[in-house]
Amino acid sequence: MPKNPAQCQFVVALDSIVGKWKPMILYHLLQGQPLRFNELRRLLPDITQRMLTLHLRELEEEEIVKRVVYPQIPPKVEYSITEYGKSLSPILEALHQWGLAHVQRKQLHKGNNEQTETD
Amino acid sequence: MPKNPAQCQFVVALDSIVGKWKPMILYHLLQGQPLRFNELRRLLPDITQRMLTLHLRELEEEEIVKRVVYPQIPPKVEYSITEYGKSLSPILEALHQWGLAHVQRKQLHKGNNEQTETD
DNA sequence: CCGCATCCCGACCGATACTG
DNA sequence: CAGTATCGGTCGGGATGCGG
Numbered sequence: 001m002p003k004n005p006a007q008c009q010f011v012v013a014l015d016s017i018v019g020k021w022k023p024m025i026l027y028h029l030l031q032g033q034p035l036r037f038n039e040l041r042r043l044l045p046d047i048t049q050r051m052l053t054l055h056l057r058e059l060e061e062e063e064i065v066k067r068v069v070y071p072q073i074p075p076k077v078e079y080s081i082t083e084y085g086k087s088l089s090p091i092l093e094a095l096h097q098w099g100l101a102h103v104q105r106k107q108l109h110k111g112n113n114e115q116t117e118t119d
Numbered sequence: 120m121p122k123n124p125a126q127c128q129f130v131v132a133l134d135s136i137v138g139k140w141k142p143m144i145l146y147h148l149l150q151g152q153p154l155r156f157n158e159l160r161r162l163l164p165d166i167t168q169r170m171l172t173l174h175l176r177e178l179e180e181e182e183i184v185k186r187v188v189y190p191q192i193p194p195k196v197e198y199s200i201t202e203y204g205k206s207l208s209p210i211l212e213a214l215h216q217w218g219l220a221h222v223q224r225k226q227l228h229k230g231n232n233e234q235t236e237t238d
Numbered sequence: 239c240c241g242c243a244t245c246c247c248g249a250c251c252g253a254t255a256c257t258g
Numbered sequence: 259c260a261g262t263a264t265c266g267g268t269c270g271g272g273a274t275g276c277g278g
Contacts, residue, residue, distance in 0.1 A: 001146065001212055001215055005143065005146065005147070005162070008142070008143065008146055008215060009215050009218030009219045009221075009222060010142045010146075010215045010218055011142055011218065012217075012218030012219075012221050012222055013214040013217045013218035013221065014137060014142065014214060017133070018133060019250090020250080023129045023130060023133065024124065027120065027124060028124070030120070036260090037259070037260050037261075038259065038260075043124070048253075049260080049261065050251080050252075050261095050262085050263095051251065051252080053260085054250095054251090062221070074259045074260085075258085075260055075261085077259080077261090084224075087217065087220075088217065091214060094210050094213055095128075095129035095132040095210060096121075096127060096129045096132070098206065098207065099128030099129055099131035099132035100128045100131075102128075102131050102132065103128060103131055105182075105203075138270085139271070155239085155240090156239075156241085157240080167271080167272060167273075168240080168241070169241090169242085169243095169271080169273085170270090170271065170272080172240085173271085188240095192239090193239045194240050194241090194278085195239075195240090196239085
């Protein structure tokens, strides 16, 4: 981490990851399999087409995700993680690990407080 | 990373890190020095008191940041990173590294496109 | 010095309907 | 099947002013 605040670039990385659905989209794509639009929709039960499209476009823009259109009827579009996109994997992994520990920690505190807190 | 999507916890971690100013607050606090409220304000030139307070409260809530009040006139409050909060350091670091590579990558592409793109 | 309360705006996201 | 267009709600966050 640089001593000079101006050179901090976590925000850049966060911009690529953040968004209500981006982490989950990336998660599924990082499994390796290319996925069609509607396959992704099924995997993200609560996402709307709109949001899926928008987030995929952003990820595509940053070359984290590759979009392949098969010119046929009915249309077929496949999304896959790029080699570059795979470089995000360790970060997601680290985030996941920390998140896991964090929820467990919260659970513990909750348990402890339920005895002392009479409010 | 778990095979089961339901167990993914990056979102939890992201919640703790995300917010317009949280990464920068954490960055400054991770330097080790406890900082007073107005010191943080000076370090984050564009933040409003409101936002600084809110974000600090959230970080305090999750025990990432410790708040110490010195009962004196004029008031003095010091914020510091907790031991637990320090566990975020590797993540911020990884995020920073990736962000750095990402901006450089973008720079390159921009340079390449400026010759081919006549739009 | 530190912080809360209020008002307000714009971005993000959801719902729905329509198209090639 | 894979999108685009439009409308509207919600909410993070900015500006300002007051209080201990």
